[in-house]
Amino acid sequence: MAIQKLAAEDLAAALSGLAGWTLDREGRSLHKVFKFRDFQEAFAFMARIALLAERKNHHPDWSNRYGTVDVTLSTHDAGGVTSLDIALATAMDEFAARLA
Amino acid sequence: MAIQKLAAEDLAAALSGLAGWTLDREGRSLHKVFKFRDFQEAFAFMARIALLAERKNHHPDWSNRYGTVDVTLSTHDAGGVTSLDIALATAMDEFAARLA
Amino acid sequence: MAIQKLAAEDLAAALSGLAGWTLDREGRSLHKVFKFRDFQEAFAFMARIALLAERKNHHPDWSNRYGTVDVTLSTHDAGGVTSLDIALATAMDEFAARLA
């Protein structure tokens, strides 16, 4: 069975455990802006998360401008936010906290 | 003296030597979408260009979604497109062509 | 069942399809030196292969000095060379050929 998008209450519960992530208006994707001290740090963050994404075969949409990384997470096949997105968001937060 | 943005005719000449790059409406930035076969290739492209950007201390604004890398180049200090952007665009095209 | 190391004849057949890879004296690992034009290219190669390694959960032993990447492949759990190593060697050759 394919992965299912989270029910509203499960999504709310997951979001309450994450800092700085917002849901888009239609509730289909998570968004956060990460700020790093410079490009080297921002790209090291991206390299670490790229490896994790490849391991999980679940990839972020992201943009980068110098020390800023703007992330959107969604599970295309499920048409919304799934446990894969919550896991990736959690890993991003954990790694970014160590870089800070 | 700080780097100057290219005069209109120089910018036009530079663009005529680049394939697939477009100028934004106000003529202040260059834009191109690169397509790669998968995330691994897209990120290898970004890693190579990140190193070049760091060497030159001139960085792209870019976003990535799986195999796609969407690039915007501009020189903030000059308020427009400079020879730094043309050089970065040229290097991106050269590397992307080899990956293709 | 865990992955098994290749039988001698299968390993010989696999090696005959690979250019520049040598077997260590005890037949337990594959080795090749890749030369790139500079550090940027060498590291882009490593980034691409790192992502593949993470996807496959099978990692190279490698060293890097400027444009050179020295690779050793072996499957620890099998005590020798397996189809995982042949697949990684093949992918490395394919990507390096495009960078050349």
Next chain:
Amino acid sequence: MAIQKLAAEDLAAALSGLAGWTLDREGRSLHKVFKFRDFQEAFAFMARIALLAERKNHHPDWSNRYGTVDVTLSTHDAGGVTSLDIALATAMDEFAARLA
């Protein structure tokens, strides 16, 4: 004037401020083994340092095996250890400490 290798007393002073770095027998290079929790972390470390190396145009010799990164620093043109190596060693320690 080209960069000069550090005098013995300056090298000793620099080393006393670095933890875990050893000098090779001939006093020409610095060496340290970094241990990370997994490959993803080790490669994120390498990506961050690769960008710094490219910015400074001074590159490490390093090898990687899963979560381990084994580093040797020397300045070829000077035939020994210079302030460039001390700066790179210091930056590696600082970043590795944050990842830990």
